[in-house]
Amino acid sequence: MAPNTPNAYDPAAAVAAEGRTVNRNIAEIVNSGLAARYRAERRFKVYGVVAIGVALAMLATLFVTIFAQGWTAFTTTVIELPVTVEREMVANAQGEVTTDSLAYANFAVPMRKALEAQFPDVTGRSDKRDLYAILSDGATYRLQNMIRENPELVGREILLEAPVAADFDLLAKGQVDTSVPETERRLNDNQVAWFQTLQERDLVDSQFNTILFTNGDSRQPELAGIWGAVVGSFYTLLVTLALSFPIGVAAAVYLEEFAPKNKWTDLIEVNINNLAAVPSIVFGLLGLAVFLQVFGLPRSAPLVGGLVLTLMTLPTIIIASRAALKSVPPSIREAALGVGASKLQMITHHVLPLAMPGMLTGTIIGMAQALGETAPLLMIGMVAFVVDIPGGPMDPATVLPVQIFLWADSPERAFVARTSAAIMVLLAFLVVMNALAVILRKKFERRW
Structure with missing residues (x-):
């Protein structure tokens, strides 16, 4: 039969037709899978929006409940x-x-x-x-x-x-x-x-109600105030900051810039990361055993509370400071060494100033965490009923979270509103501290 007759078999056309069939089948498979992936992506977005909405609803419920109970105390x-x-x-x-x-x-x-x-x-x-x-x-x-x-x-x-x-x-x-x-x-x-x-x-x-902000604690709700707890928190955080910031920064600089990379430094790094996840009450037990029983420091003193919170916040500050040091480009170090600076001069004059905003941010977050801690301070006696305003770190005192705990445990109904009001004040301090951390990061952050 002649090749150009209508019934003649054309191998090239058959291969092309088979290719089109295969491509059409692959396209159908890809399109069907792509549609399934799009549906899964839309479901994931819906799940995320629902999760965020539930979280915001619970947060709003918490704030509304606290405000509804606490505004009358003002x-x-x-x-x-x-x-x-x-x-x-x-x-x-x-x-x-x-x-x-x-x-x-x-x-x-x-x-x-x-x-x-x-x-x-x-x-x-x-x-x-x-x-x-x-x-x-x-x-x-x-x-x-x-x-x-x-x-x-x-x-x-x-x-x-x-x-x-x-x-x-x-x-x-x-x-x-x-x-x-x-x-x-x-x-x-x-x-x-x-x-x-x-x-x-x-x-x-x-x-x-000026009494709420000028008085110390009292058995009578109308005379009870948070000023004693605020001053106690101030002295406690002052001791914590004075100890944890220089120690944490020095430890981070040593581990990141000077320490040799061996199994001992790896062990130290692992333990620092583990300490950041240890329950806070464990640090309270440590403070009770060491600072009170061994060294004989006074109970309920902001000095002891500051020492305990220093142990608790050190891992957070060290980890944040090391991350800030790592964010400084190696070219800064190489340029400083290239112009004749020693390693110590390179670190103190160039690396530390550039890493300081990140270090301060981590420190403020650690201080905010310490401000809200209660369990470790209960173990060292800062749960005591203290009426007088502390005059220094060695005077008996309590802190704002412990004051909230004491008022929440009181049978007097009038303390319910004062408990919520104290929570509102504590949340205000935490919001201010976290906002300060964000502002410092935005203002001094360098992008390389």
């Missing part, structure tokens, strides 16, 4: 009462008003008389005791301070803003259900009626 309730302090009450035997005579005077008497004047029909001893319970002990302290600062007020009528007790503060803020039976609440019907009468007379007012 205000306090006071009663405006006309009070007169008689000279006979505060004067000494010579009729003079001195610092000693003011210290021994009973300022609760004029406060009670001023309150009795508002309710002259209250005559029974038990009823008077319930009436006096409206005022906080802080009212007498406030009156005493006013007379001490201005003795000329003796014998005059003073309009004093007297803070109320915690239960009445909750009543003024609408957190006491007066519809329940009297036996199921801390305030009886007479006390509720008396306080409502004071409110009707416009004698009850709300003002910013």
Whole structure:
């Protein structure tokens, strides 16, 4: 048969047709697999968005819950009462008003008389005791301070803003259900009626709670403040920073620039990485065994707390400092050595200044971690009830996370709001410290 007849077999055309079939099958397989990969990618994106949304929802729930419980602690309730302090009450035997005579005077008497004047029909001893319970002990302290600062007020009528007790503060803020039976609440019907009468007379007012930021701890919620814990945290972090930063930077420089690469340095590096993951309470046990029992340092002192937190933050600072040193290009080192600088001069004059922003960032993150630690400080006694404001690193003190722990464990209902308020203050400090780390990194970071 002639090759050009229609029924003639063409091998080239058959191969081309077979190739097109194979290519079409491969394309179909690739397209079907590509569609499956696209679907998997879209599912992965959805999973990521859902995960982020759940995390943000939980975070928002946490912040909303803390704020809803804690915002009321930033205000306090006071009663405006006309009070007169008689000279006979505060004067000494010579009729003079001195610092000693003011210290021994009973300022609760004029406060009670001023309150009795508002309710002259209250005559029974038990009823008077319930009436006096409206005022906080802080009212007498406030009156005493006013007379001490201005003795000329003796014998005059003073309009004093007297803070109320915690239960009445909750009543003024609408957190006491007066519809329940009297036996199921801390305030009886007479006390509720008396306080409502004071409110009707416009004698009850709300003002910013400065006590929360100026006082130390107290058994009475209306007198409890966080200033003692804030000062204790300051001294503790000061000791931690003074020890951990130079030691951590020196260790990082030695391991990265001077130490020989052998099995011993590898062992040290592995142990540093492992120490960064050790539970913090282990460092507290170490501090209890070494600093308190062996060296005999005082319990509850910021010095001991700073030493314990130094041990805990050192691995973090060393790891961050080594990463900062590694980020400096080798050309910087080679150029410094090429112009005749010694290795120490190369490190101190060129490498360290360029790596310092990263080191500071790691240090601030380590300090923020130390600020929020509680477990190691509980082991060295910083859980003690401390009323006085510490005057130095050797004085007994507590820290803000431990103060939150103590208030959360208190049965007094008024401490719930103060616990949340203290958490808000602690979160504010942590946010500021982390923001400072980000700002330092953005401002001084070098891109090579």
